Amino acid sequence: MNFDFSEEQKALQSEVQRFLADRSDLSVARAVLDDASMSHAEAVWREMLELGWAGIAIPEQYGGVGLGYLELCVMAQELGRSLAPVPFSSTVYQFCEAVLRGGSEEQRGAVLAAVAAGETIGTLAFAEGVGFPAPGRIKLRCEQGRLHGEKWPVADAMIADAAVVLAINESNEPCLCLVDLAQDGVQRRALDSIDPTRNQGALVFEGAEAQLLGKAGDSAWAVFRAVLDAAAVLFAFEQVGGAEACLQSAIDFANERNAFGRPIASFQAIKHKLADVYVGNQLALSNAYYGAWALASGADELPLAAAVARVSATEAYENAAAENVQVHGGMGFTWEADCHLFLRRSRSLAVLIGDPGMWKKQITAEFERKVA
Template identity: 35%
Template structure:
């Protein structure tokens, strides 16, 4: 498999990177009541750049590009640890499109494509994670109306979602429903740059949207988390290398010590390998290639573990400053561990590869 990004795709990457960098770094100094997300950056990306509609067909108010363009945006947002509700919305929009329900897509997708509303997909459940069948959340049709009961956790961007989509079990298998955002309860995140939530459903009315292709949605989600992890790992490794050039011990920069050179070189090799794999998975899932299930599973496991290794290395080489709240080091460590759990752990995806 060989492919290269087009000039237009590289230009998109540059625009998003510039917007993120102009809005400053990801440091959060208010652990108790820090901002939910960067509203200025979100306004630029959704309004001026138009990233929300990249993977939405023109028939539904989008720009009609592919998932590959959207995943380029995800990688750049990961690089800057950007606090914007893009990842959750991308996955929710994909889940809705897989239902093939044209009237509901035409109703719900246009405001999402314009960035006027934020969407979130409620999938994971306590104790079973992101499985693709046998959901404990159930939907029952009573007197012509659907009622949902259950609990969803780790709902990306759920705290600010205007459109909440829930996967629930029916007599004929999993189905997708829209529920009132009032069912969403904010939670304390491991990663303070995210806004996860849980959804409490107790005979909650839901609007039938159709039957989603949960396997396709999981592939998209895995590819997205993989490229986000690579973007963050690449930038954090660069920052760590630059710091190793100026931090001194025993009268010389720590980056001059052979042992540390080897460790950083190993991480560089890891990042480059992970980046290639994440791009292969992005291409495969965007092209709906038959190798997408295998490549996305490989990318999700390898890229998130690579990010964990880079984040830990950076903490250690930054020394005392690396464990302070004011420095971004702890944000990378938390994002890395959170990403490893999102949409299936590395061991889960390896087990899937083994069949």
């Protein structure tokens, strides 16, 4: 049985890798980091839109390319490797997925076509400060089609045109709402982040008009959790890509840096570090493949596969980023070295859709459910 990607998918991955190496190398991420006025690499994002990347997994009837989750996974891996500072994940992994899973046919047709055409940047607004939301802890309210409350942190909040927002209705049931962020009832506030190349912000709703996305109650909560599971798999591939880039960076430096008359890569202590990172990366990649299979096939195992992929990839990326700094030694801690770019991204992705503790609880819950 072959669990690898197909030749066509590998060809897509190679094309994405070549584009990002040419248009979005680490100098682009550093430029966004160094310039507080830049929220993302707009020129790179525009080129991605022209190539149809935003609509890669959107069905053709909604104006997309009509490829699947596996193609999206190979793209995510390369986006993570390059640290591309673009709103791809918030728009494609989260916003589009929520509309696809929860929206009506009319909403899908209108919203997804705009994303595929490059007219809309989207995001998913679910967090309300520290801690992960639960149906009984959501404070933002949707009353008579208008939102009242605040969501933060929200990925790409400062540049998004629309959002799917998790709220509660008049009956205190969870619901998902589709919101145009350009209206007067929405205020934005930029937030400081460990990784400014992926901007974070707060969205304040003061009577903003909203459309209900699907049904309220258990149905809405199930859609929300399914969206997070799908995003967890895709972010796992981003994290694997970043971890692989860290390992390659450490290997390259260890082969170039000499100490006591020979490359430091020849020393056993460095070899052991790099070997441990490699093992962690391969374990994360295997679990990401498991998640990709479950996502693409619509398997009932998706909640378990997504959580396993998420935890494994988070741990692998954080370890790879930290060890890359260590292998670079004193140089690794400087602003001029690229190590901190990966360290920032690894820490940012680790908490973006719930911290590892939340996903470990999901693993436990899924095993208990299977045993029961």
